[in-house]
Amino acid sequence: MKVGGRIVNKEKISETVSSRIKNPRLVRKKHLHIAKKASKLFVKKGYHQTTMREISRATDMAIGNLYDYIAKKEDVLCLTFDVYHQSVQERLDAEQALKTDDPRESLRSFIRHSLENIETFKDEIKLMYRESRLLPRKNLKRAMKIEMEQIQALEKIIRQGVNQGVFRKQEPFFAASMIFYQLIFPTLRGWTLADKYSNKEARDLLEEYIVNHFIA
Secondary structure, three states: EEEOOOEOOOOOOOOOOOOOOOHHHHHHHHHHHHHHHHHHHHHHOOOOOOHHHHHHHOOOOOHHHHHHHHHHHHHHHHHHHHHHHHHHHHHHHHHHHHOOOHHHHHHHHHHHHHOOOHHHHHHHHHHHHHHHHHOOOEEEEEEEEHHHHHHHHHHHHHHHHHHHHHEEEHHHHHHHHHHHHHHOHHHHHHOOOOOOOHHHHHHHHHHHHHHHHHHH
């Protein structure tokens, strides 16, 4: 199955959202569908203002059928976060498998793939920064853990570049944290660029802006 242009083989997207349906592939398919449709509603109307009936209409699933795959409205919010974070985890795994000894190429690859992923999941990301306080504690801790793993993966690339003398000397963890937030700028503040650049142009400019800051 493809999610946001990426092949996904796992049979679950959430460890916390249960289902009455026992077919794991069907549950996964429906959970992905519910998450993508609901995230657009939550961004547009807000979590509290969106009703289960509206989610039912958006997903083309009867209320009773919807409750076969979730137990409560909170589960839908959890799914929208889990879809994005699973994609992030898969991307990190793929980056590790393609690891190179050239920190400059590793940095470019990390930035490029991150921006592509962020563009695919822009609704989920907007929702994360608006409604993360509503997540159950265990889901919030999982989200924070995956974000920290992204920063730590980037920190390793920067540290490698600094040690090799190809990046300017700087504190790697702080630099990685700053890049992480720059990467989501087009999603959270992209309206400031919309009249001047296409999405691809904005991503390319941001990649060059970040990389040029590091090259020694």
